[in-house]
Amino acid sequence: MHTAHLILCFKGQIYMTEERQTGVTAMVTAFARAYHATHDTPKIFDDYLAPQWFSDAERAFLEQNMSAMLATVDPQQAAACTDPAQALAWVMQHVNGPVTLCRSRYAEDCLEAAVRAGVGQYVLLGAGLDSFAFRSPAWAAGLQIFEVDHPATQALKRQRLAGLGWPIPAGLHFIPLDFTRQSLEDGLKSGGYQESRPAFFSWLGVTYYLDTGVVLDTLEALARLASVGSQVVFDYQRPEAFDPQHAGRQAQAMQRVVARSGEPMKTGFDPQALAGQLARLGLRLEDNLGPAEIEARYFQGRSDDYHAFPHIYLARAGVA
Ligand SMILES: C[S@@+](CC[C@H](N)C(=O)[O-])C[C@H]1O[C@@H](n2cnc3c(N)ncnc32)[C@H](O)[C@@H]1O
Secondary structure, rough: OHHHHHHOEOOOOOOOOOOOOOOHHHHHHHHHHHHHHOOOOOOOOOOHHHHHHHOOOHHHHHHHHHOOOOOHHHHHHHOOOOOHHHHHHHHHHHHHHHHHHHHHHHHHHHHHHHHHOOOOEEEEOOOOOHHHHHHHHHHHHHOOOEEEOHHHHHHHHHHHHHOOOOOOOOOEEEEEEOOOOOOOHHHHHHHOOOOOOOOOEEOOOOOOHHHHHHHHHHHHHHHHHHOOEEEEEEEEEEHHHOOOOOOOHHHHHHHHHHHHHOOOOOOOOOOHHHHHHHHHOOOEEEEEOOOOHHHHEEEEEEEOOHOOOOOEEEEEEEEE
C-alpha cells in the first residue's frame, strides 16, 4: 500500500476535486508534524495541535500506509524491518518528517522576530493544515493572519475545523485561491490584507509543486503587494533533485512518494542563481540556508535519524 492507495481509500473522507487530489500532501505533512509531536524528543518543531486533525481511525490508517511506504522508498530496509512501528519511524525520520519540521520551525522563528520588530500581518500561502492561528503564542496577539490555499484544501481544513469545534480567532481570514488561475493581489485585497502595512509571508512546501513561471509570478505579485519591511520565507529544492544521475536517496524518495499522491514535484531552483532571480522581482535574498546550515540549526545532537536533506534549502527574502 502507498499514498495512491490512501487517496482511493479516503475518497469521501478526504476532500478532493475531480481534477486533482489537492489536500493530500497537506494531510501528509500535517501527519508528519502530528507524529513528531507524539513520538519524538527533543522537538524540532512542536505542533502539539496537529494530532487532533486526525480521527483515531484515520491516524491508524495513515500509520499503516506510511509504514508500508518503506517498501517503495527503500526495499532493502523494508526487507530487514519486520516491525510496522519501526518501519513507520524510519519513514517519518528519513522521508516525511525532516523538511516539514525544519521549514515550519524556521518560518515561525523568523515570524516571531518580524512580529517583535513590528510586523502585524502574517500571510500563509498554501497553508494546508498549519495550526499556527490556533496555537497563537502570546507574542502573536493582535496579528492579522491570512490563510491562502487552494479552494479544495481550504474546504478540507474548514470542514475539519468545524468538526473539531475550535473557535476561529477574530484575526484569522481564509482566502481560497488557486495560484495557477487567480491573482494573489485580488485574493489578498478582498480578504482584508493591507498593502500599506508590512507583512510576513510563508510559502512552505509549495514551490516544488508549481511550474517555475507560477512560482516567479507569485513572488513578483507578492513583492508588488508588500510594503517595505515585508519578508517572505519559502523552501525549495535544487534542480539536481530531478536528475536521476545526481538526485540523492532522499530526493528520489520524496518524489516517488508525492508523485503517487497526485501532486507531483516539478520545480527546483539553483541556490547560486536565486539572489539574481529574486532581485529581478523586487526581492532581496537575506537567508539562503543550505543543508549544512539547516543541519547545524535544527538537527545537531539528535540521537534519532532526523537530518537535513542534501537537496533542500530554506530562503528568506525582503521587499527591496
Ligand atoms: C505540501 S502542502 C504544504 C502545506 C503547509 N504549508 C505545510 O507546510 O504543511 C502543499 C500546499 O500547497 C497548496 N497548493 C498546491 N498547489 C496550489 C495551487 N495551485 N494553488 C494554491 N495552493 C496550492 C496545497 O493546497 C497545500 O496546502
